[in-house]
Amino acid sequence: MRQKVSAAALRGDRTTGEVAALFGVGTSFVNKLLDLRRRGQDLAPRPHGGGYPARLLPLERELFSPVGVPSVRGG
Secondary structure: OHHHHHHHHHHOOOOHHHHHHHHOOOHHHHHHHHHHHHOOOOOOOOOOOOOOOOOOOHHHHHHOOOOOOOOOOOO
16 A cells, blocks of 8 residues: 555645545655655555553463464464
């Protein structure tokens, strides 16, 4: 989708706002993609930058999983 948004914005027949509305994204997202392309960087999404660590350990997650639902480990 990032390539499609970028290509639509680069065509020049629509404003940044129109491109954003067409794809259901914000104008800042379109501007960010154009800036990345201008600098020659990859348009691929960046990895998640952080957040809260898992509250449950794998064993605890297995203990609290619903009955009949296989665990993450496939058991």
